[in-house]
Amino acid sequence: xxxxxxxxxxxxxxxxxxxxxxxxxxxxxxxxxxxxxxxxxxxxxxxxxxxxxxxxxxxxxxxxxxxxxxxxxxxxxxxxxxxxxxxxxxxxxxxxxxxxxxxxxxxxxxxxxxxxxxxxxxxxxxxxxxxxxxxxxxxxxxxxxxxxxxxxxxxxxxxxxxxxxxxxxxxxxxxxxxxxxxxxxxxxxxxxxxxxxxxxxxxxxxxxxxxxxxxx
Numbered sequence: 001x002x003x004x005x006x007x008x009x010x011x012x013x014x015x016x017x018x019x020x021x022x023x024x025x026x027x028x029x030x031x032x033x034x035x036x037x038x039x040x041x042x043x044x045x046x047x048x049x050x051x052x053x054x055x056x057x058x059x060x061x062x063x064x065x066x067x068x069x070x071x072x073x074x075x076x077x078x079x080x081x082x083x084x085x086x087x088x089x090x091x092x093x094x095x096x097x098x099x100x101x102x103x104x105x106x107x108x109x110x111x112x113x114x115x116x117x118x119x120x121x122x123x124x125x126x127x128x129x130x131x132x133x134x135x136x137x138x139x140x141x142x143x144x145x146x147x148x149x150x151x152x153x154x155x156x157x158x159x160x161x162x163x164x165x166x167x168x169x170x171x172x173x174x175x176x177x178x179x180x181x182x183x184x185x186x187x188x189x190x191x192x193x194x195x196x197x198x199x200x201x202x203x204x205x206x207x208x209x210x211x212x213x214x215x216x
Contacts, residue, residue, distance in 0.1 A: 015157035017165070020146070023158070026087060026207040027146035030200045031162045034138050035169025037196045040177035041066070041135070044189055051186040052108060058121060062128065069129040070136025077137040078144070086145045087208050093134045093141065094201035100131035101190040101197070108187060135197065139166065 021028045045066060049059040081089040107124045146158050180188035180195075 011153045012156050013151070013153040015150075015154050015161055017161055020158055020161040020165075023154075024146040024149045026090075026204055027142050027149070027158075027162065028165055029203055030090070030142050031139070031146075031165045032169040033196050033200050034142060035166035036173040036176065037135070037169075037193060038139070038166075039170035039173035040189075040192060041173075043174045044177050044181070048181070048186050048189040051181075054121075061125065065125055065129050066132050066136075069132040073133040074137045074140060077133075078140060081141050081144060085208075086141060086148060087204055090138060090141045090145065091201050091204040091208070093138055094197045094204065096134035097131050097138075098194045098197040098201065100127050100134060101193045103127045104131060105187045105190045108190075131193075135193075138200075 015023070017028075045063055046059050049062050054062065077089065077093060104124060104127045107127055143159060143162055146162060147155055150158055177189060177192040180192040182188070184191055
């Protein structure tokens with residue numbers, strides 16, 4: 001539907017997974033862990049909401065807000081990553097998602113207290129939107145960051161490699177998240193998201209100390 005022409009590639013070079021890791025360790029590692037996050041995020045959100053006694057309408061609202069807010073966030077977060085250090089935006093987004101997941105747990109624990117003490121589900125929706133706003137654009141940023149470290153001829157191969165690594169992580173996401181939920185209750189869903197977003201953020205901080213930013 002866009003009027004812009006697609007990019008033309010005169011040559012397309014192959015990349016092994018080892019080449020991809022050498023080009024962007026942060027891109028490859030974060031792609032794996034983000035695959036774990038996103039698969040669990042979408043597959044178990046309805047399970048979480050059901051276990052928290054949400055109605056069918058409320059479950060529909062939560063899943064709708066997750067998808068729409070994540071889609072809207074792509075432009076502003078992507079724009080920021082074009083202006084500032086992309087790794088820094090990735091790290092802030094990851095820690096931001098972890099923070100809003102913590103707040104979502106706090107709010108959700110208050111929803112079923114006696115009248116006068118309980119919070120409304122609207123407050124939960126609000127912080128869940130902020131979580132989605134930080135989390136869902138991350139794979140786009142990971143791909144863009146990886147492209148910053150390679151030549152144009154390798155963009156297609158790098159994208160394919162990252163998708164493969166993302167898929168490996170995605171296979172384990174729902175199972176691992178269910179273990180968290182089984183061990184700590186429904187809010188284990190958010191505990192899982194906090195832990196794995198934290199891993200990406202911490203590894204990003206480490207990589208920023210190891211390698212300088214490349215402007216490509």
